[in-house]
Amino acid sequence: MRWLGSRWKSIAFFLALLVLWQVAVDSGLLLRFIVPSPTDVIGEIIDRWNRLLLHAGYTLMIAVSGFVIALTVGVLMAVLIAHSRFLAESLYPLLVLSQVVPTIAIAPILSIWFGPGEVTKLIVVFLISVFPIVVNTTAGLLHVDEDLLYVARGLKASRWKIFALIRMPNALPNVFAAMRISITLAVIGAVVAEFVAGSVGLGYVVFTGAANVNTRLVFAAVVLLGVMGIALFTAVKGLQRLAMPWARVAKEGEA
Amino acid sequence: MRARTAIITALATGLSWPAAAQTDITFHLDFLVNGYHAPFYIAEANGLYEQAGLDVTINPGRGSTDAVATVASGNAQIGFADAGAVAQAVANGAPVTVVAVILQEAPYGIISYTEEGIDEPTDLEGHSLAVVPAGATTQALPAFFALNNVNTDEVEAITYNFGATVPSFLSGQVDATIGYLFGEFLAARNQADRDVQIMRFYDWGFDVYSNSLIVNNDFLADNPDAVRAFVAATIEGVEYAMANPEEAVQAAADNTETPFETLLEQFQVALPLIYNADAEANGIGSMDAEKWDRTQSVNVDYGEQAEMVPTDTLYTTEFLPQ
Amino acid sequence: MSEVAPSVGGGGRPHLAIEHLSKVYETGTGPVEALHDISTTVDNGAFVSIIGPSGCGKSTLLKIILGVIGHEGGRAYLRDMPIDGPQVGAGMVFQQPALPPWRKVLPNILLPVDVLGLPRRDYRERALHLLDLVGLRGFEDKYPRELSGGMQQRVSICRALIHDPDLLLMDEPFGALDAMTREIMQGEILRIWRDSGKTILFVTHSIDEAVLLSDRVIVMSPRPGRILRDIAIDLPRPRGGELRQTARFQAYAGQLRELLGLIDHNAQPPEPEDHG
Numbered sequence: 001m002r003w004l005g006s007r008w009k010s011i012a013f014f015l016a017l018l019v020l021w022q023v024a025v026d027s028g029l030l031l032r033f034i035v036p037s038p039t040d041v042i043g044e045i046i047d048r049w050n051r052l053l054l055h056a057g058y059t060l061m062i063a064v065s066g067f068v069i070a071l072t073v074g075v076l077m078a079v080l081i082a083h084s085r086f087l088a089e090s091l092y093p094l095l096v097l098s099q100v101v102p103t104i105a106i107a108p109i110l111s112i113w114f115g116p117g118e119v120t121k122l123i124v125v126f127l128i129s130v131f132p133i134v135v136n137t138t139a140g141l142l143h144v145d146e147d148l149l150y151v152a153r154g155l156k157a158s159r160w161k162i163f164a165l166i167r168m169p170n171a172l173p174n175v176f177a178a179m180r181i182s183i184t185l186a187v188i189g190a191v192v193a194e195f196v197a198g199s200v201g202l203g204y205v206v207f208t209g210a211a212n213v214n215t216r217l218v219f220a221a222v223v224l225l226g227v228m229g230i231a232l233f234t235a236v237k238g239l240q241r242l243a244m245p246w247a248r249v250a251k252e253g254e255a
Numbered sequence: 256m257r258a259r260t261a262i263i264t265a266l267a268t269g270l271s272w273p274a275a276a277q278t279d280i281t282f283h284l285d286f287l288v289n290g291y292h293a294p295f296y297i298a299e300a301n302g303l304y305e306q307a308g309l310d311v312t313i314n315p316g317r318g319s320t321d322a323v324a325t326v327a328s329g330n331a332q333i334g335f336a337d338a339g340a341v342a343q344a345v346a347n348g349a350p351v352t353v354v355a356v357i358l359q360e361a362p363y364g365i366i367s368y369t370e371e372g373i374d375e376p377t378d379l380e381g382h383s384l385a386v387v388p389a390g391a392t393t394q395a396l397p398a399f400f401a402l403n404n405v406n407t408d409e410v411e412a413i414t415y416n417f418g419a420t421v422p423s424f425l426s427g428q429v430d431a432t433i434g435y436l437f438g439e440f441l442a443a444r445n446q447a448d449r450d451v452q453i454m455r456f457y458d459w460g461f462d463v464y465s466n467s468l469i470v471n472n473d474f475l476a477d478n479p480d481a482v483r484a485f486v487a488a489t490i491e492g493v494e495y496a497m498a499n500p501e502e503a504v505q506a507a508a509d510n511t512e513t514p515f516e517t518l519l520e521q522f523q524v525a526l527p528l529i530y531n532a533d534a535e536a537n538g539i540g541s542m543d544a545e546k547w548d549r550t551q552s553v554n555v556d557y558g559e560q561a562e563m564v565p566t567d568t569l570y571t572t573e574f575l576p577q
Numbered sequence: 578m579s580e581v582a583p584s585v586g587g588g589g590r591p592h593l594a595i596e597h598l599s600k601v602y603e604t605g606t607g608p609v610e611a612l613h614d615i616s617t618t619v620d621n622g623a624f625v626s627i628i629g630p631s632g633c634g635k636s637t638l639l640k641i642i643l644g645v646i647g648h649e650g651g652r653a654y655l656r657d658m659p660i661d662g663p664q665v666g667a668g669m670v671f672q673q674p675a676l677p678p679w680r681k682v683l684p685n686i687l688l689p690v691d692v693l694g695l696p697r698r699d700y701r702e703r704a705l706h707l708l709d710l711v712g713l714r715g716f717e718d719k720y721p722r723e724l725s726g727g728m729q730q731r732v733s734i735c736r737a738l739i740h741d742p743d744l745l746l747m748d749e750p751f752g753a754l755d756a757m758t759r760e761i762m763q764g765e766i767l768r769i770w771r772d773s774g775k776t777i778l779f780v781t782h783s784i785d786e787a788v789l790l791s792d793r794v795i796v797m798s799p800r801p802g803r804i805l806r807d808i809a810i811d812l813p814r815p816r817g818g819e820l821r822q823t824a825r826f827q828a829y830a831g832q833l834r835e836l837l838g839l840i841d842h843n844a845q846p847p848e849p850e851d852h853g
Contacts, residue, residue: 031422031425031426033422033425033446034422034425034426048512051512055512108317108321111317111321111325112321112324112325112328112330113328113330114330115281115325115330115331116283116314116316116325116330195317196317197317197321198314198315199287199288199314199315199510199511204512205512207287207317208287208288208511208512208513209512210417210418211286211287211418211438212438212442212513212517213418213421213422213439213442213443213446214513217512
């Protein structure tokens with residue numbers, strides 16, 4: 001009940017903010033071509049629902065596919081890094097490089113190299129979302145309870161057994177923590193890529209709206225992007241609940 | 256079904272049997288879909304390209320530099336790009352050639368409220384002006400100022416990011432903004448509460464070419480007939496769009512989120528630049544060395560282009576309809 | 578079964594024999610000698626404690642015996658076989674329970690079975706029996722985080738015993754528990770020892786704990802770890818908490834305290850004799 005109570009309060013606060021925003025635009029306090037009102041934005045979404053859904057579907061497809069590639073490759077890279085100091089020393093500079101070079105700056109170059117299609121977009125999403133996965137997963141694979149490792153080694157556990165029975169499940173919370181960051185980065189990546197190339201996706205819609213000073217369209221796309229981001233984030237959290245049932249149980253003394 | 260269409264097409268266009276397969280062409284535009292692209296979309300929608308033996312995919316671009324690079328890298332065979340950007344890229348070794356100039360005049364200028372009285376270039380002195388960090392206008396502006404003896408110290412140029420110039424002009428942060436006829440000018444005019452005017456550089460002696468059809472040099476060498484057919488079909492599209500503007504604009508509208516009305520306005524203001532006096536006299540798409548050199552010299556004098564390139568490496572009229 | 582540890586067993590040979598063992602760690606500031614010339618034996622079924630100040634190499638010694646870290650000089654034998662790698666015949670319990678949080682209690686106990694690649698079903702009954710032994714029957718489907726520290730340590734002991742090793746190595750197993758739980762666990766480990774007949778090598782910081790549990794207490798010096806004294810605890814079994822009040826217990830404790838440099842002049846040692 002208390003939880004519900006506080007939840008209602010934040011919803012009420014949010015609604016009050018929307019009303020205030022509406023009034024500010026309707027009264028002319030905020031210029032409509034700079035900030036459209038909430039009803040303008042909702043109207044725009046309803047008017048263009050079918051087209052916007054198409055664009056949203058494309059962005060979702062790019063973000064999720066790129067994310068899955070980043071997750072797969074990221075975890076594999078983490079395994080290699082955790083496995084060998086040599087690989088760690090050769091892969092880490094590349095990873096850091098991928099992070100310090102702003103993706104937004106190299107995305108146009110990527111689109112020249114790989115064309116304006118899906119390949120470029122998936123590469124952009126990958127580059128923007130892989131780093132947290134590699135770094136967090138590596139930490140999860142390496143930061144294993146020393147004593148547990150001694151127990152396993154005392155039983156002649158092979159590297160593979162230690163990996164499968166201890167390191168991998170031990171890294172799971174880190175993988176999910178990284179996934180929560182990466183899935184939102186993946187949406188950003190998809191939008192950045194659509195900014196730079198192509199003619200479909202919510203990022204493209206934002207770009208088109210901005211080019212024509214059609215802020216309503218920009219806001220409509222941004223709202224859908226927000227909904228998508230929250231939905232994906234929630235989905236990852238749900239996945240985590242399924243994959244890590246032990247994290248859900250109450251701690252001794254807290255039940 | 257497709258095969259039959261191909262046969263009919265082959266017979267109709269008088270190609271010798273057996274008909275060659277359709278040539279795939281990716282056509283990379285200079286920017287997002289705009290009204291002035293309507294001729295291309297109607298050529299595509301009405302099957303003008305298909306009848307010419309071409310399977311054309313039109314991709315919206317993100318600026319002329321991006322379009323030139325995409326064609327140069329071979330990710331597109333044909334592109335649409337500002338003449339200045341093309342000259343600059345060719346000077347840097349980009350393997351592309353211009354085969355037709357579609358926008359015969361520079362489509363940008365200074366946008367201001369009519370009541371402000373910025374009617375001549377020197378009127379800008381004492382005013383603030385929104386400019387963008389990159390693009391054709393960044394080198395056109397100093398050339399335009401020089402041509403008209405404007406004291407640049409008296410003009411307060413403020414750089415805004417792309418897309419922010421019009422809102423900053425409308426909200427009164429600047430007195431004027433640089434912008435495109437079929438872009439910023441229309442956006443400002445449609446949202447302003449007062450009359451808005453544009454002082455086009457072209458009208459003040461800035462006589463250079465603008466958006467042109469460019470072709471990747473390897474593709475050009477291997478498929479001269481396809482390129483010739485493409486240019487012809489595109490010019491046919493321009494003529495069709497001039498006669499049927501609403502139908503042509505609708506074809507463009509089917510490929511963008513920009514509303515039909517906006518696109519129609521864009522097309523209407525762009526048309527005089529496509530079909531100007533030169534085009535009327537020499538044909539749509541025509542060009543000459545003198546104006547190409549003028550176009551290049553702006554780059555050399557005010558831009559990053561190191562030196563003039565021979566015009567015959569820059570363009571060829573060989574593929575224009577005779 | 579007698580609770581007094583036999584001085585000889587297993588065919589007259591000691592369960593564990595260590596001869597002139599030494600260990601040097603390479604550190605950033607140069608080599609550090611952790612253990613210096615350690616020699617001792619542990620008889621079959623004996624309960625032997627090692628006590629000493631922090632950093633005296635007690636834990637290192639246990640890990641060498643488990644075969645998970647190497648040593649430089651000397652030799653170590655388990656059942657006459659040289660220790661040159663992991664010893665499946667030894668089970669290990671640390672100060673922290675080290676239970677993977679993603680495994681429920683039963684799978685946690687079965688971890689060694691999984692590591693050894695043995696069929697789980699053959700060990701299920703034994704795991705449940707061990708849970709019975711430590712009073713945790715009914716908790717097999719709980720996750721470690723649902724258990725108290727003491728319960729987790731019981732699970733850890735079950736895990737160390739699941740593959741039936743005959744040597745149990747315990748590295749301050751009750752060091753992280755509160756005083757009350759600690760006393761209960763001391764009673765339990767004595768019961769488990771008695772019922773299972775395992776040999777136990779037990780590292781502790783607690784003088785009381787060492788005296789209460791052990792047949793012998795090995796006292797080690799600060800780094801480099803050396804054996805200072807090896808004291809037989811000649812107290813009757815079964816032992817319980819009330820033993821602590823007796824003068825003989827106090828005397829052993831006092832003697833150990835003195836050896837460890839915590840001098841207590843009031844204690845009267847009852848003619849202690851060195852073992853061996």
